[in-house]
Amino acid sequence: MDLSYSDEQKQIKEGVERFVREQYAFETRRKIAATDRGWLPENWAKFAELGWLGMSFSEADGGFGGGMVETAILMEAFGTGLVLEPYLPTVVMGGGLLAAGGSAAQKEALLAPMIGGEKQFAVAYAEKQSRYNLADVAVTAKKSGNGYALSGHKGVVYNAASADTIFVTARTSGGQRDEKGVTVFAVDAKAKGITRRDYPTQDALRASEVTFDNVSAGADAVVGQVDNGLALLEGVLDRAIVALCAEAVGCMDALNKQTLEYIKTRKQFGVPIGKFQVLQHRMVDCFTNAQEARSMTLMATLKIDDPDATVRKKAASGAKVQIGKSGKFVGQSAVQMHGGMGVTDELAVSHYFKRLTMIDTLFGSQQHHLTRYGNLSMAA
Amino acid sequence: MDLAFTPEDIAFRDEVRAFVKANLPPDIADKVANGKHLVRDDFMRWQQALGRKGWLVYTWPKKHGGPGWTVTQRYIFENVCADMNAPGIIPFGTKMVGPVIYTFGNDEQKARFLPGIRESSVWWCQGYSEPGSGSDLASLRTRAVREGDHYVVNGSKTWNTMGHWADWIFCLVRTDPGAKPQEGISFLLIDMKTPGITVxxxxxxxxxxxxNEVFFDNVKVPAENLVGKEGEGWTYAKFLLANERLGIAAVPQSKRGVDALKQIARSETQDGKPLxxxxxxxxxxxxxxxxxxxLEYTELRALSAMAAGGAPGPEVSFLKIRGSEIQQRISELAVEAVGYYAMPYQPALLWHGANEEPIGPEHAHIAAPRYFNVRKTTIYGGSNEIQRNVISKMVLGL
Structure with a gap:
């Protein structure tokens, strides 16, 4: 057992922290968020150049042989600066699906250029009725010639507008909520029959409603096995949860730092408000919450490759529960302790709060994962 | 970064298991498993077995007679012991006064006191809190006046845990009433058999x-029992409290507590189904x-940081906060789980070998007493409010 970073990992950490410090001042971020894409291609090119896009993939897949620890290092730093570039949907989710289930041909056609910075991905899994149940898939993929025709609607698809390839879950057999019968397809984002309604999200990212109308997908578009895509997706999203938790840890640390600074300088009744014990204790609880979030994220980072699927699932859900709980406490407390300024657009505080709030919802809320964890842990 | 145990660690775990199996008396394990009261002899038999093996002071460095274990080995040892229902090691000698003596004591004191702690032939207790000074520890008033080659101690200590079984007590005493509260305090070791001590x-x-309350009435203590320098006791006290707060998180015990609670929830029913x-x-x-x-991973992170760079920092205060809250939550859910059968009061059942039949299920009678008892955890070792003050000041700089 060893909980310290290697020298290489320390270098990665220093590099990404420097990037955030130098390229992601809050006002710069505001400008990036206001661009058409909502993120900067020159930043993405830099990610590719620094090796961040391939860092967590095996050397056989064209990556640099890192893993979840490296992903978590990057995501945590991205969280401290509320980085907008679509690392999570493209690298962790899309890249993750290819690494876990892609054929050699798919890896060559899609993963290699993604690592080079030339391709963007989106993963379309949620539907209007599905909430957090990944098996609730109404989008259909009907046999058509040698391939399939996909029809239906996917909701809140992050990065769809920038994506070159959209990975989509569709039902190839079974009833709407059956676990068996879900298949993952990789379709060209510009394929005929795809229409999008693009929009910004509460936390300044970009998502889309995506409709598929008889979109044709060849047999070679299937990622993994026909009818058995659910386990593939679930495994990749569990990894995405851990990455997201690391981002949340970065958000909480940044928020706590700003709040602490604020209560040390803001004066009321002739003294810094940080002299009041009621605020001191709330600040300590913020600190404790962030520490617990960090601990659970570390636990999940190190358990996500466990050979036992129950261990992996519990690790991801346990961390997500903690992130939901801690993120809410830290976010709400930061706003409260900043007083009126905390609810303005002007300060970064409200932006971190918004991101933490959306993080709780993404991939399933605290409540959802508490139930998932409980059912896994309490089974006889 | 890696959670996996090395083959050496796995061999170590097997060694600890084999030792506990061979050396933990079954009657003691049975009492621990069923939440029965332990007596002095129970603790001593187990601690002396550990002492003979050289494992009792498992957190000590080699040069003071500890095994010099890695963080991982400590973690394995604590978890195996808890899993196999070994009693908790009484911390007053091993984790409190021992490290103070080997860090701040002189060579005579080390030679005189450390062997008794390592072997568990001497039972230590703690003389910190006083009737008038609970959370405000530095306001303590027990007075020690130097007279020739000894001190004369007068005053009283309270919340003294297991002092009725103790051979020695380590005390914070006021040697200079004129100095600032933190500066006039000294750290004295006192033989509990000294005339003038009442428990x-x-x-x-x-x-x-x-x-217990412990009263000191003109107790003569040889001056050679002063640890370190007169007036520096507060520094040693803080060093001790930081060590205390680390162990106080009780992670292995809480893991076992959750497992036990799950068992209770499987056997209790509601609407015809297991709870x-x-x-x-x-x-x-x-x-x-x-x-x-x-909590477990937070403690592992703290231990890992300590392995890399020395003494625990003030941030370990929050391990105490969360550890104690969790112990309380476990006891609270146990009361909730057993429903009506939390109510019958059967204190005799808390003793080994009681003839009385339990009124409810075997696990039920202990739920409420334990819940009442562990309210202490957020109060002792520096109340959780004090811990928040410590973090606020020392970690956050407020």
Missing amino acids: KPIIMADGGHEV IEDQDFRNKLADLEIQVTA
């Missing part, structure tokens, strides 16, 4: 006797288990 029990809400299948109760258990996991 008076304090009975707790659960009916048990764990703590554990009730989604609301199940979610409470899940939430609790996640809290324990967060």
